[in-house]
Amino acid sequence: ELKVEQNPLFLSMQEGKNYTIYCNYSTTSDRLYWYRQDPGKSLESLFVLLSNGAVKQEGRLMASLDTKARLSTLHITAAVHDLSATYFCAVDIGNYGQNFVFGPGTRLSVLP
Amino acid sequence: EPEVTQTPSHQVTQMGQEVILRCVPISNHLYFYWYRQILGQKVEFLVSFYNNEISEKSEIFDDQFSVERPDGSNFTLKIRSTKLEDSAMYFCASTRGQNYTFGSGTRLTVV
Numbered sequence: 001e002l003k004v005e006q007n008p009l010f011l012s013m014q015e016g017k018n019y020t021i022y023c024n025y026s027t028t029s030d031r032l033y034w035y036r037q038d039p040g041k042s043l044e045s046l047f048v049l050l051s052n053g054a055v056k057q058e059g060r061l062m063a064s065l066d067t068k069a070r071l072s073t074l075h076i077t078a079a080v081h082d083l084s085a086t087y088f089c090a091v092d093i094g095n096y097g098q099n100f101v102f103g104p105g106t107r108l109s110v111l112p
Numbered sequence: 113e114p115e116v117t118q119t120p121s122h123q124v125t126q127m128g129q130e131v132i133l134r135c136v137p138i139s140n141h142l143y144f145y146w147y148r149q150i151l152g153q154k155v156e157f158l159v160s161f162y163n164n165e166i167s168e169k170s171e172i173f174d175d176q177f178s179v180e181r182p183d184g185s186n187f188t189l190k191i192r193s194t195k196l197e198d199s200a201m202y203f204c205a206s207t208r209g210q211n212y213t214f215g216s217g218t219r220l221t222v223v
Contacts (some may be wrong), residue, residue, distance in 0.1 A: 045202065045214075050210060101157065
């Protein structure tokens with residue numbers, strides 16, 4: 001059974017600081033997704049990582065994937081309040097359906 | 113950009129009543145899904161649907177749940193006899209390949 005973990009689950013940080021959210025998973029996969037969710041809202045796709053060593057950047061967020069370590073990171077650079085949200089990683093081990101599993105989410109609060 | 117559309121956005125129902133949640137996936141997508149998220153918790157897989165039949169379902173998706181694609185565009189989730197613990201946000205998603213697109217969700221409140 002595929003298990004996806006995130007660390008930390010809660011993160012409070014000051015504006016301007018850098019931090020990294022980690023996503024570990026238990027079964028080999030080369031497809032990993034990051035989503036953002038604002039309270040009461042849907043899941044907004046941030047990054048799709050489809051190979052070992054993939055790195056993608058959008059604004060202050062950068063995501064990477066190490067399939068050998070079964071680890072993805074979401075790095076936040078010079079955080080701003082607008083980044084406050086819950087961030088989910090999700091892993092796809094193929095064959096669609098039940099094999100697309102979400103992590104528990106990291107609730108990020110960026111304080112002024 | 114194509115969207116997955118869900119209706120209603122919020123539904124309140126009495127325990128024991130039937131509810132139908134509706135979704136219009138992206139038109140050229142082939143795989144369709146329902147997920148649920150109990151408030152403040154993780155997003156949980158319910159069911160996947162391909163070629164007009166269920167391809168996989170989770171333990172959550174018991175006999176009280178069913179899905180249909182009645183007319184080639186809508187994709188519905190029916191809960192026959194709702195329980196208090198069915199209160200959650202229900203997300204529909206669709207994909208053609210590697211990108212999963214989620215709808216805005218239906219917040220179901222069972223009272």
